[in-house]
Amino acid sequence: MEYGLIGSKLGHSYSKIIHEMLCGYRYDLCPLPTEEEARAFLIRRQFKAINVTIPYKRLVMEYCTYIDPRAKAIGAVNTVVNKNGLLYGYNTDHLGFAHLCDAHGVDFAGRTVLILGTGGTHNTTSAVARDKGAARVLTVSRTPDAAKGQLSYEEAVASGAQIVINTTPAGMYPNVGVCSLDVAKMPGLEAVLDVVYNPDKTELILRAEEAGVPVAVGGLEMLVAQAVYAAESFLSRKFDDAAGEIGRITAALRRDMLNVALIGMPSSGKSTVGRALAEKLGKKFIDLDEEIVKADGRSIPDIFAAEGEDGFRAKESAQTVRFAKEGRQLLSCGGGIIKRGGNLRALHQNGVLLFLDRPLDALTVGGGRPLSSSTEALKKMEAERRPLYLAAADAVIPNSGTVEDAVAAAMEALDEIFSH
Ligand SMILES: Nc1ncnc2c1ncn2[C@@H]1O[C@H](COP(=O)(O)OP(=O)(O)OP(=O)(O)O)[C@@H](O)[C@H]1O
Ligand SMILES: O=C(O)C1=C[C@@H](O)[C@@H](O)[C@H](O)C1
Numbered sequence: 358m359e360y361g362l363i364g365s366k367l368g369h370s371y372s373k374i375i376h377e378m379l380c381g382y383r384y385d386l387c388p389l390p391t392e393e394e395a396r397a398f399l400i401r402r403q404f405k406a407i408n409v410t411i412p413y414k415r416l417v418m419e420y421c422t423y424i425d426p427r428a429k430a431i432g433a434v435n436t437v438v439n440k441n442g443l444l445y446g447y448n449t450d451h452l453g454f455a456h457l458c459d460a461h462g463v464d465f466a467g468r469t470v471l472i473l474g475t476g477g478t479h480n481t482t483s484a485v486a487r488d489k490g491a492a493r494v495l496t497v498s499r500t501p502d503a504a505k506g507q508l509s510y511e512e513a514v515a516s517g518a519q520i521v522i523n524t525t526p527a528g529m530y531p532n533v534g535v536c537s538l539d540v541a542k543m544p545g546l547e548a549v550l551d552v553v554y555n556p557d558k559t560e561l562i563l564r565a566e567e568a569g570v571p572v573a574v575g576g577l578e579m580l581v582a583q584a585v586y587a588a589e590s591f592l593s594r595k596f597d598d599a600a601g602e603i604g605r606i607t608a609a610l611r612r613d614m615l616n617v618a619l620i621g622m623p624s625s626g627k628s629t630v631g632r633a634l635a636e637k638l639g640k641k642f643i644d645l646d647e648e649i650v651k652a653d654g655r656s657i658p659d660i661f662a663a664e665g666e667d668g669f670r671a672k673e674s675a676q677t678v679r680f681a682k683e684g685r686q687l688l689s690c691g692g693g694i695i696k697r698g699g700n701l702r703a704l705h706q707n708g709v710l711l712f713l714d715r716p717l718d719a720l721t722v723g724g725g726r727p728l729s730s731s732t733e734a735l736k737k738m739e740a741e742r743r744p745l746y747l748a749a750a751d752a753v754i755p756n757s758g759t760v761e762d763a764v765a766a767a768m769e770a771l772d773e774i775f776s777h
């Protein structure tokens with residue numbers, strides 16, 4: 358191996374994609390489940406340079422001849438460069454986190470900062486907060502150690518903090534939807550930062566957005582930034598525009614990883630345009646209506662007949678939650694998905710929403726759609742739902758020409774959405 362990543366479990370790491378997109382060298386994921394394997398790997402040192410992740414960021418320090426002072430102070434090394442058989446250790450996680458804060462204009466000067474969690478990333482983020490002038494850095498734990506001044510999640514709410522940083526795995530895929538901090542009860546918040554990057558928006562970030570916190574961002578940009586700074590150490594050269602590289606790779610990664618959900622009136626073309634768009638984007642096509650039928654075993658008209666609209670909506674929500682937390686999918690939604698706010702929240706956690714806008718006179722009456730029984734019914738439905746589609750969508754895609762025209766318009770909108 359020349360370049361790569363070691364850690365106990367690497368199944369969900371994006372590092373290979375990031376480094377190969379960035380530099381073109383080959384980057385291998387090398388899972389080392391046991392400490393013995395990690396030690397043997399470090400003794401053999403058959404690599405040019407590596408990144409190190411959980412749980413070996415401290416262990417590798419034993420094998421380094423030189424350790425960067427910041428890495429030493431933080432107590433963790435995530436980047437190791439082999440120079441003529443001697444290992445040099447650095448920490449680029451703190452640079453990555455500092456980049457995330459700077460890119461979103463987070464001002465730490467004189468602020469009270471809450472760090473959720475006591476694990477490895479706690480020290481990294483607290484070092485950055487202190488460097489940037491935080492007045493107080495408080496630690497929050499589910500099992501607070503009062504002797505160390507740690508707070509419970511209940512105490513944290515009343516701490517008067519302006520900035521919250523989550524360093525715990527709470528809310529991380531597949532256990533999405535988890536969050537112990539009631540940010541809605543913290544009116545002075547200026548920024549909420551989460552180092553978790555899968556899903557794109559954790560429950561904490563969604564709640565912070567809903568509470569109107571001005572800056573609410575997940576950890577993807579931090580992950581990319583630490584990789585860019587690691588690559589500089591790997592290759593002993595600086596990028597001319599490191600911030601530009603971080604922006605470029607983050608955008609490409611989000612475009613690749615996130616879901617695209619199509620919403621719109623019944624028969625507006627969500628399935629037809631969706632299939633074609635999925636192929637173009639290289640995403641897996643999922644028709645949520647088909648998934649409801651597959652999971653239930655009955656057709657949609659039969660579900661409506663047996664359980665009414667409420668029964669159908671509950672099934673629709675269950676399938677939405679199930680698929681929305683996955684990634685790299687094109688989700689063709691049922692026309693009524695916007696009737697439940699929870700569906701939209703689930704779709705937004707890891708994707709973007711496009712409203713496919715087909716003229717009313719081109720929509721199909723009937724066709725096995727229980728709520729589209731007549732032209733009048735469709736007209737009334739469109740008047741009710743149009744504002745909801747517009748409010749939920751990241752972009753509006755007209756579907757008034759050919760299917761290919763709609764696909765091209767959607768590609769253009771996605772270029773725009775993922776360009777920043
Ligand atoms: N741009 C277009 N040009 C011609 N026909 C189109 C266009 N877009 C969609 N259609 C046609 O309209 C009909 C409805 O499309 P489709 O089934 O994809 O809609 P939908 O939004 O998935 O509907 P539903 O809400 O029932 O799932 C299909 O016959 C499809 O071929
Ligand atoms: O998941 C990953 O790929 C990584 C996570 C962090 O620990 C980084 O420090 C590491 O370099 C790579």
Ligand SMILES: [Mg+2]
Binds near residue numbers: 627628629644646689
């Ligand atoms: Mg459809």
